[in-house]
Amino acid sequence: MVTREQILQIVDFKGNSHSVVSLYLSPSPEKLKYRDFVAEAKSLLKKIEEDPLLKGEYRKIIDFLETRFEPSARSVVIFSSPKSDFFQVYEIPIPLKGTCIAGKEPYIKPLIRLLEQYERYCLVLVDGKKARIFSIYMGKLEEHTYILDEVPGWHKQGGWSQARFQRHIEQHIYEHLKKVADITLTFFKKEQFDRLILGGPHEVVAHFKNIIHIYLVRRFVGNIAIDVNANIQEIEKRAISLIEKIEEKENEELMQRVLDNMGKMAVAGIKDVTTMLNQGRIQVLLVDPDFSTEGWICPKCHFISTTSAKCNVCESDVEKSEDIIENIIEQNFELAGEIHFLNNNETLKDLRGIAAILRW
Ligand SMILES: [Zn+2]
Numbered sequence: 001m002v003t004r005e006q007i008l009q010i011v012d013f014k015g016n017s018h019s020v021v022s023l024y025l026s027p028s029p030e031k032l033k034y035r036d037f038v039a040e041a042k043s044l045l046k047k048i049e050e051d052p053l054l055k056g057e058y059r060k061i062i063d064f065l066e067t068r069f070e071p072s073a074r075s076v077v078i079f080s081s082p083k084s085d086f087f088q089v090y091e092i093p094i095p096l097k098g099t100c101i102a103g104k105e106p107y108i109k110p111l112i113r114l115l116e117q118y119e120r121y122c123l124v125l126v127d128g129k130k131a132r133i134f135s136i137y138m139g140k141l142e143e144h145t146y147i148l149d150e151v152p153g154w155h156k157q158g159g160w161s162q163a164r165f166q167r168h169i170e171q172h173i174y175e176h177l178k179k180v181a182d183i184t185l186t187f188f189k190k191e192q193f194d195r196l197i198l199g200g201p202h203e204v205v206a207h208f209k210n211i212i213h214i215y216l217v218r219r220f221v222g223n224i225a226i227d228v229n230a231n232i233q234e235i236e237k238r239a240i241s242l243i244e245k246i247e248e249k250e251n252e253e254l255m256q257r258v259l260d261n262m263g264k265m266a267v268a269g270i271k272d273v274t275t276m277l278n279q280g281r282i283q284v285l286l287v288d289p290d291f292s293t294e295g296w297i298c299p300k301c302h303f304i305s306t307t308s309a310k311c312n313v314c315e316s317d318v319e320k321s322e323d324i325i326e327n328i329i330e331q332n333f334e335l336a337g338e339i340h341f342l343n344n345n346e347t348l349k350d351l352r353g354i355a356a357i358l359r360w
Helices: 004-012 034-044 055-067 109-117 162-190 202-211 214-219 232-261 270-278 324-334 346-350
Strands: 020-025 075-080 087-092 099-103 121-126 130-137 140-148 195-199 220-224 266-268 282-287 295-297 319-321 338-341 354-358
Touching: 004 087, 004 109, 020 034, 020 055, 034 055, 055 075, 055 087, 109 324, 109 338, 121 162, 121 202, 121 232, 130 162, 130 232, 140 162, 140 232, 162 202, 162 214, 195 202, 195 214, 195 232, 214 220, 220 232, 232 266, 232 282, 232 338, 232 346, 232 354, 266 270, 270 282, 270 324, 270 354, 282 324, 295 324, 319 324, 324 338
Parallel strands: 121 195, 195 220, 282 338
Antiparallel strands: 020 075, 020 099, 075 087, 121 130, 130 140, 266 354, 282 354, 295 319
């Protein structure tokens, strides 16, 4: 999987005078066999096989795939440069377009699009003695941690008064929840999740929410009422359905903000969005994932234009880009602007597939 920090590191590689090979592999849809990855790599890398500067990268990549690679994800992305310490591999759970690009800059647009398109969710199911922790990313749920704590049963009551025994149990449950909260925080930060979902018996979840760190409280987005022992398909179904509801509601609110501010702090359509991006004024970019359009880019200052006239800023000749949406997404990412992809949103389609909320 790939994180924002890793992409920023790859972005940092830009401007380095070395060439870099960017390879996206996404072979057979049924089984993950390393041979299929090797075959696709060999076919895509043909163009650099004889390149005196890059044939070393060809060998490095093929050697890696043949000897050290265990396919476990649907797609693999490799960046490799003669600069010896730059060899990076990312596994991606969904299909991507197979591509090989060799040039002065790493080709990262598909990764940025993925990163911006999917939020990373952490799901914690918790009851009085158990907890299960899951990740949900790109529509896929995975179980990571199972916690079971000894909480004394009623048979150990012995000569204790009921009130004393009740406090004893409560103390055990509190310690269990505290431990789950600590494990959740560590896991959440390590995996760089964006959002937290909780599930389990209502009363325990309410308790748990009071115990978790404020960092997690701020990222909490919703609950599912489900048994901690539920099977994984049921958990996935319930969690994904909640996520869809949350994201749909957020998208509606964003589009309402665009409509309320149109012509003032919001713009729509490729021409106005491009103008605002060039001025560094975009706070939130909203894109229909199916929308693409050709345009022109200045190779010197990266000015983006919807016409082929000379660059407005430095008067250089501009270069044609088959899809300037990818350039807009990339620049907005580098400027730390927010991006939302809105699937099948009729309002955004009516606004010609792209809109933005402005900083000023
Ligand atoms: Zn320019």
